[in-house]
Amino acid sequence: MFISVVIPTYNRLPILLKCLKALEVQRVSSQIQGYEIVVVDDGSSDGTYSWLEKNCELFPHVVLIKQNHGGPGLGRNNGVQQSRGDVIIFIDSDLVVTETFIESHITSLRKAWRRRGDKLCFTYGAVINTANFDSPISEPHKLTDLSWAYFATGNVAIEKTILEESGLFDPAFKLYGWEDLELGERLRQMGVELIKCPNAVGYHWHPAFSINQIPSLKQVERERAKMAIIFYRKHPTLRVRFIIQFTLFHRILWESLTLGGLINDVTIRPLLKFLIRINRPGLAMQVLRVPLNLVGVREIFREATLNGLH
Template sequence: MFISVVIPTYNRLPILQKCLIALENQVFSSDIKGYEVVLVDDGSTDGTSSWLRGNLTKFPHLKLLEQLHAGPGQGRNKGVENSLGDVIIFIDSDLVVTESFIDSHSRSLINTWNKRGDRFCFTYGAVINTSNFEYPTSEPHKLRDISFAYFATGNVAIDKNVLEAAGLFDPAFKLYGWEDLELGERLRRMNVELVKCPKAVGYHWHKALSIDQIPSLIRIEHERAKMALVFFRKHPSRRVRFIIQFTLFHRFIWETLTLFGLINTTNLKPLLQYLIRKGYPGLAMEILRLPLNLIGVRAIYREAYSQGLH
């Protein structure tokens, strides 16, 4: 087995450095003939490519590709198309993995292939969210780290032929969100089995919440709404409606929990600032999710009505 770890990146150089160092420190069994790290710089403006070109000797497994800014989906497609592996592992560039990461994915894949008699499966590793930049791998596993997604590219491994049979990422997803879950719908239709692989651990770093992040978070909700309807047009099912929160149930939940918008990103700021100042940015983020979810759901309905979807 030869493995290609495919990573799109955009303006994440400091955490990307930790990501790549962790991938160079892998320990694995004889089942793995070797591996490469296919990094696609998606038009970064923070000096990512120039820094990497100047430090290639530190990363002997690295294959650096570049493209004009086109989004992570097209970055992953470029990475797969230029990969040598018979197995593809997708991770994000802000993920710091453990030394047994690649080995854990490979062992789970091989065990499942042997049981099934084919390669129609993928392994889904554990993602632990952290805002600890210095020591991201020290973060404990938390309830909110549990994911119910079927196929999310933060930490998955799949046979390359199976992936190509499903088709790669749809370039119609030009903004933030949903391109991986849409590919997951195609894999589901092929009866590709999800195999949980909790030993393949990645620590997903993100900045602790600050008030100045709120406009960006609101923008992301509007982008997600637009891409959600791209997803729904391709797969107009009740299940996809539920995934993207395009249901009256979700509308009712978020309208009710925010008192029909009376609890919003503006009047929550004093509380959020207080919690952040006291050292509880995680709790502040969970509270902020209430109005953000309402913004997202309302945006989906506005987009849907403007496009004639009901």
């Protein structure tokens, strides 16, 4: 069995190098004939492609692909289409994995295939969030690392023919968010089972929260809202409305918790600065999530009105 690890990347060269170094030292058994690391540069402007091209001897497993900036979904599609693997593993370019990462995914997949009698399943590995750039894998597992998402492509493995049968990722998702969960809805409709694989551990690095990140975080919420409407148009179900928070319940919830928007990133800024000052940036981010959720929900309802949805 040959494995392809597909990684779309955009302007993340420093952490991408840690990601690739971890993948180059994988310990695999005889059940795996070999593996490749398919890196799809999504039009980066930080020199990612040229650096990897010039230093290709450092990463013998890497297959490098370049595309114009079109988003991670398009990048994953290109990676899959040019891959040689029987199994596709998707990870993000800011994920640093353990030495048994690939082996753990494949062991769990093969066990599920035997149990089911078919290959209609995928494995979902553990994702541990960390702000420790120097030593990402030293981060302990936290309650906030738990996820209930179905087919979140930060750390999943699936048989290639099943993925191709699903139709791959919809390139209409050009901005941030939802392209993987939308594919997940199609996989769910095919009867594809989610198999938890906690031994396939990846450490998701992102810089510690700081005040100057607030504008970009609000922009992400606006982009997610636009993509959420595309998601809902394709799957106009109550389930998807709850996933994207396009319900009256979510509108009332976040309006109430923020007192109609009185609690916002400006009014809570002194609290956020205090939490950062006492070295609690993670808690500051959790506090900020409340008004950010309101931004996102309001934007979804605005986009729905513009698109004639109710």
